[in-house]
Amino acid sequence: MISIVRTYLTRLLPQLIALATIVAAVSIVFPGFLNLEIQNGRLYGSLIDILNRGAPVVLLAIGMTVVIATKGIDLSVGAVMAICGAVAASLITSGHSLGVTLLATLAVGVLCGVWNGILVAVLDIQPIIATLVLMVAGRGIAQLITEGAILTFNDAGLIFIGSGSFAGLPMPVVIWLLFGVLVALVVRRSALGMLIEAVGVNREASTLSGVLTPVLLIAAYVLSGLCAAIAGIIAAADIKGADANNAGLWLELDAILAVVVGGTSLLGGRFSIAASVLGAIIIQAINTGILLSGFPPEFNLIIKAAIIVFILVLQSPRFRTAFTFLSIPRAAGKPTEREAK
Amino acid sequence: MQTSDNILSASRIEKGFPGTRALDKVDFHLRRGEVHALLGENGAGKSTLIKCLTGAYRRDGGSILLDGAEVDPRDTFDAQRLGIGTVYQEVNLLPNLTVAENLFLGRQPRRFGMIDTKAMNRRARELLAEYELELDVTRDLASYSVAIQQVVAIARAVDLSGKVLILDEPTASLDAHEVAMLFRIVRRLKARGLGIVFITHFLEQVYEIADRITVLRNGQVVGTRDTAELTRRDLIAMMIGRELAAEIQSARPDAVEGEPRYSFRNYGRRGHVAPFDLDVRAGEVVGMAGLLGSGRTETAEILFGAHRADSGTAEIDGRPVNLSSPRAAIRRKFGFCPEDRKTAGIVGDLSVRENIVLALQARRGWTRPISRAEQNRLADHYIRALDIRTADREKPIKLLSGGNQQKAILARWLATEPELLILDEPTRGIDVGAHAEIVRLIETLREKGMSLIVISSELEELVAYSTRIVVLRDRAHVAELSGDRITAHQIVEAIAAANERGAS
Amino acid sequence: AELVVGFSQIGSESGWRAAETTLTKQQAEQRGIDLKFADAQQKQENQIKAIRSFIAQGVNAILLAPVVATGWDEVLQEAKDAEIPVILLDRTVDASKDLYLTAVTSDLVHEGNVAGKWLVDTVAGKPCNVVELQGTTGSSPAIDRKKGFEAALAGKDNLKIIRSQTGDFTRTKGKEVMESFLKAEDGGKNICALYAHNDDMAVGAIQAIKEAGLKPGKDILVVSIDAVPDIFQAMAAGEANATVELTPNMAGPAFDALAAYLKDGKEPPKWIQTESKLYTQADDPMKVYEEKKGLGY
Amino acid sequence: MKQKYLPLTATILIFLLSYALCVAQYPNMLSTRVIGNLLTDNAFLGIAAVGMTFVILSGGIDLSVGAVIAFTGVFLAVVLEHGGMHPLVAFALVLAITTAFGALMGAIIHYLEMPAFIVTLAGMFLARGMAFVLSIDSIPIKHPFYATLKGLYYKLPGGGRITLIGGLMLAVFAIGILIAHRTRFGTNVYALGGGTATAKLMGVPVAATTVRIYALSGLLAGLSGIVFSLYTSAGYSLAAVGVELDAITAVVIGGTLLTGGSGFVAGTLVGIFIQGLIQTYITFDGSLSSWWTKILIGLLLFAFILLQKGIIRVSRHERQRA
């Protein structure tokens, strides 16, 4: 047991250090950052905001991790979020019950995943392009549903998902925590994790070993679609309306970034869901930190870029070698004979 | 011993990898005008030594003298400029470039700063003509067979080597004819005064071409001898550190009688292999012989469902079965070790343990995971049983030496307890010790009643363990040998006969 | 033959714009105009491409809702050379006035100014810390509405903009940024008013204020711009205080001007300014909401 | 015909076929105006896409190009309008900056072994951020030299024009084709795409090549930014959002594999034309709502990819039978 904890800790150490650094840096600039208090039976404070606001990206990152582990990528998640938010809003406003609405919305997310999966696994289209199709068309579909307007709703149940709280935590946090643990358990307690990694590393060898690669690939995109659907519901519930134009816009990039910050290689193979979740939280911590810092918005992107580069450099396999290389004076290398000639 | 006629001298080369000491103060001296065989078991450190000499790896210690002057190639480009041409093991050339581009990468002839494609192609054709190859050099390398690619790699290395030519298992995927041609060229270079390093697991080839032999074991030099003074027995003892009981058992198994368990009728696939009939009985080893590109691999792939057959029927124990995918085949207890282990065999980033349990796990389905304890047990069992050299079972398999990777893949299939095991070149790139072990393993499996189909380019080996041999030529099954007709001579005859038939 | 008019729309980034598109199509239909609609997806280059295509197609006139003020000279010149009149909708351009027939727009700076004046009048000299939710960084409404608002506050020492961050014109970001404002300003106790560059951000921010346990519209005054239906609901509930209308019906006046011009060559004025009407809780918000609901917002 | 020209041929065929279909529906689409527009309007995208082709051929990706274009425009506007520099000097300066920026990203990718996707994503944030810091306003460029440059065009019969920037794009493509196929650097790019490890063992200078590839992409993104600033006579920090995705799409539609090592610069040109054609067609139609526009673009993209795959598969099959 202790050894398992230790393996996890070593795997997550760079992410934990990065997160701690950012939290420390922000709390120096803004001392109230670490304050937590209980208000209306719910925890309240900037740290909770990070967990809460990070919910969509955390969820997207969970699905994205698995897709990336198969050597794929899913650019459509932002659009799928928009579609699912729109579906949920239009169903609930047209009088369907909450249960039906949620089920139907999740089904739509799954359907989007199946579409992507078929393009990748069966039609053998490169993942970036395959999912680009839905990224472009998906937002159109979402707007078609809402006709370009923000579809507002007043269903208390649906709104609760966005801004209610459970056990002192905001619902979105509860949802991603539960869902993340569920996915991680399913993936690691079953053989899925290993099979997915095998497919991501060497699809041909896996197929020859009897792994059902097409099904696994489709399943990965389905999970991603499902995650996007949940994220879409949360995003819509949060603002009590489906904003097809802006929901999830560019979030696919944040999700991919989260996975990479979490240390999963874009070349597929080994993955860690916990690390990706941490990655997403790190990114949200950066965003929230920027908002709290009070800099003019013109500087947002530069600050974000600088912090990301810093984190990635810290994580990069070459960093330590490069560092030792720099610290050894170059003069130590004596000229070779060939150069002397 | 360091004399002035050494063209390349490496002293006290050291190289370590996490968890492994791959080279431990290795001395290696190559003379002008000699062919120097570098031998050792799988994982002994031969390829690592080569890579340290040519700058592909940064060595941890030691010095290199080329032509009496100290050199320190920073990368392979540097080594090439110094006049060291190398054919690396497995990593060959770039499949997406044309043959000519592969040959002249980095030194394309130029006119007015632009590559002179015409001149390049012409020179490529001239170069390959020396190897009796007439190729369309403007086609992508990928469109040629592995053997041809290997020859192109050799041609490139030879052309680059002003002083030293290093060949790391160049003959693994060549047949006798091409090996002879390679040796002619090596002798010519030798006469020109080049130093040639030759790594192989084929001992006959060593005795045919090498002047001296250096043996590595566990990253250390066991010794350097003149070939003429070293008997085969002693050489093997040097390599594996003990006497090998018998290299290959000469007692050939008797033919197996009875009803065939597996029977394929008119089985084939257009463009891959012509329809054939094939029967395999329990406890039988069917060997497949043929020249490179004769369709052996294609046959194996169709039998295993990696490519779907488009004609004919398959039956197991008289019942028709559908073998449309590897999964379907695996469900019928088939196993298949592919020939190209790097792209179709190993799952590089995963550990040895995961690679071994992969097929078994895939068959059980994802909902029934093999417990970690059981995985460890399986992995440890096969690491011991097949003598897989690895620091531990959690090492990523891509870090193992080639021969040990091959054994791990064999273990993957043995773990599924197959009833029909198809092995495509199972002994390619495997050292003598392991070679003998695999041959022994094939025999044990056969005795246990397993059916095997084994593809090999080594006729001696095929003859030793096959109960029957199918001969292929030009993507068609042309003959079947059994009983007393199973001899290397007969196989060659069968191929030649088919050749005449084809010519008439 | 019937009149063919090309309409190069910015995109569909907000409910307001969707309403403008809907109304433009409706107006065209009423007048029997064949409207060729091109959505530029927020990209100027796509708008330029669309105008060029309209010219190649030989339309009779072009409506252009420019995504940015600069960079239109060349393509407008081409339209002029092809004798196709161009009318600008809802935003003007930075080009010579003879390159287009007229511009039907509101004054973005003026809108910000109206909002600012309302706040100055409402707080009536009491000290008041204002937080500002900006539009998309770099977009002209964000720049101009900020400018106009600041101008209205200039010299009023009791009013101070203490925090200003972008909310990208969206509800989600409006809510997120407001949450951080509230945290940063002592749970919102330091904040007396919110100015949002559009209603969507204000609606998001209102939710954030409520979730922080404060009363929007009372503890924190809310003033924003656009006058989309949802803000009237908020005003009816007392959660928003004022909004400045930006009418989505720019096409009506534009088509009228075009018709007059084509009929007897009557040059319209270069700028047809739409009204920037201020709505407050006193203006029967529910009634306005009902009126606006069906307009495609 | 050679196997490797198949995707390119397929793409050209598809383009010609769909152009013919469009013309059948809207005869006006055959006019020289449309053809001239296709060149002028896509000039900046085409130039950026040439750089992207090299990056993708090497197995990488560059997400920063759109942001670099915007940065270039704003930088030019600021130095020309507030700095009083001559445009030619400013052009040289900005190209030096963007080239160095690209080279820096290449160096980070190679030496720190970080994935190109993420490094260039950070580059995208940085470049756009720099543009914001320079100016959030859109700044018109009124320098007379700009007017001179824009006055240079060749008038086709029928009202179409081959503008300076359209011609420049064609020139960049021509040079790109030469670099890809007739220089050692070009072959090295393909070599990297075939496999970095193998390329390294074969003596390809991986570090120098990687740095040069991204430097080239930076240079062309900068050139594209200059073209964009000529095209709009302005600098605007929100310009050219998402251009990288358009460029990637053009490259892929043009038959280049995203996995690297296989494809043609010329294919990218056809990819650009196909995208331009889709847009022109949608504008000519003019009846689609905003959302249907997006859906149709997605579906057409899908159709093109499928068609390409289909053509390649069918002709492979034919060959096998032969």
Ligand SMILES: Nc1ncnc2c1ncn2[C@@H]1O[C@H](COP(=O)(O)OP(=O)(O)OP(=O)(O)O)[C@@H](O)[C@H]1O
């Ligand atoms: N990159 C690496 N990282 C870690 N260990 C490595 C690496 N490369 C090789 N090794 C280890 O170094 C040892 C020597 O390997 P090497 O490839 O040199 O063997 P070899 O003699 O060429 O064997 P073979 O005959 O199978 O090719 C092996 O134990 C191998 O596992």
Ligand SMILES: Nc1ncnc2c1ncn2[C@@H]1O[C@H](COP(=O)(O)OP(=O)(O)OP(=O)(O)O)[C@@H](O)[C@H]1O
């Ligand atoms: N004439 C040819 N032209 C192009 N490729 C060929 C030709 N002949 C064979 N090949 C390719 O060479 C490879 C080896 O052929 P195949 O696997 O059918 O025969 P094999 O007897 O198993 O040869 P090997 O011993 O090299 O594996 C195959 O991938 C095949 O596609």
Ligand SMILES: [Mg+2]
């Ligand atoms: Mg080796």
Ligand SMILES: [Mg+2]
């Ligand atoms: Mg074979």
